[in-house]
Amino acid sequence: MNFSVEIGGLKLRNPVMTASGTFGYGEEYSEFVDLNRLGAVVVKGLSLAPKEGNPPPRIVETAAGMLNAIGLQNIGIERFIKESLPFLRGFDTPVVANFFGDSVNEYAEAARRLNDAEGIGALEMNISCPNKEAGWRVFGTDPGETSTVVRAVRKATRLPLIVKLSPNVTDIASIARVAEDAGADAVSLINTITGMAIDIRTRRPKLANITGGLSGPAVKPVALRMVWEVYRAVKIPVVGMGGIMDAADALEFILAGATAVGVGTANFINPAATLDIIEGMEAFMREQGLQDIGELRGKLEV
């Protein structure tokens, strides 16, 4: 049975990756998950300089989901390379470095730094961030900004480049096409959907940042629809994520066209969720008599 997949040149032993920001730098979960069994470890979003992030409270649970406003707190690329990467190099699993910036130059410089580090299998650029040089327009919600920043990053790295799309747009397929044209090797989606929650007694937002990103089962139908739209719009592989809690959810994404999937919020509910999902997908393939996971990809019957 062939369970391996390829994402823009990056070979994965199985299609299950972690979703950035929900799995730390891998080490936090290594007590519960044999990292050698994962398709890939995608680390918390990195920037050139360390970031303090937003004030607390940063997390609130909502119906079948959660809002987070971490504010991209991270230790910065230099410390990541020095302190976190050596641990991950000890495993036989590709590391995908998720990163972001607040200007085109910062993105490109971050990509260059990560490109030169040893032990990174691919880059995932988070474009759900505002551009300080373009009136804080969010890169991933404006086709022009998306094109410029992906082109700049493409020039800065030889590593497989995954562009992580924002769902906070009216037509995600067109942004995906722009990313493809600008040189992306793959796209991943969805990032969190902007939302908010209010405490009616204090009349204050439940998050200090007022708004936050919605994730978990609540977003799955939206994520699935977007993956299906993007799959039909581009030729490059799609990494699907958003509310995947078990193998059945993951298989829905594969049927909608995803080559690989990302598991995020589920790690918080069950730290071994990734492994349960891998086992469940394998069991399903056996049950259905499938030889290759590719036999399911995009096989939605309409």
Place this chain on the structure above:
Amino acid sequence: MSRYFRAEIAENRPLGKDYGILTFAPSETAVEPEAGQFYMIGRCAGKNGVSLIPVSCRDLRDPLLKRPFSFFRKTRTGYQILYRIKGKWTAMMRDMKQGSSLHVLGPLGNSYPPLPKGHTPVIVGGGLGIASVFSLAEKFAGSAYIFYGTRTTEELVMLDELKGFAKRLLISTDDGSCGAKGCITDMIRNFGGEDPAGMYTLYACGPRAMMAALDSIAKERGMKGYVSLEENMACGIGACLGCVVKTVTGHQRVCKEGPVFDIGEVLW
């Protein structure tokens, strides 16, 4: 030995109107908790038996996340938490019967540091904060001053046990229905101690305002102190960065660097 396990409810008994004590028995050998540590506790689905797909999280979508609860006490039948019915999960927890299953992650976080040589421990529990310091009080076996403050008499729990653990138990309630009337911090401010020359170390858990007031008392009197903090959590193991608090050295994770912090390091 795993820090993620299934546990069976050995006992779940209500305590007063809004509280309960739940005892869980791990299904495998568990790591021994220390005073100050906590558990992330959630529901347990098991396998559904319909398809080959293991039901890791299905049907566990509301409430979704596990919730943090302090290690309260160890008994013959398992480990206890003291909980207050607050929202979705704790209301469900109240109705859970003996024999039902839970998913437990822990023990997590750091613990209360040891008492410096020659110091006398002063334990402060504000409201539900007593849950976090209870096993510490038990450990100090008769050597600690225990200050315990709540809003009303009904919220005071486990008084006989606390009396047994304490060198002296000092109680206050906001409405004066038991012990001194007012804030527990006022009592501590006026507390000379039986040994005026003595060195005291504070161990406290309670509402934020109480701990902020303790910080200023500790500073005035040159006391050492440790506080256990709360923040909303998702992962409980340092991965999501959801639970940070502001400290003199920047954001620190309550679940990893905490929940116990040096009182002087927290920015209130």
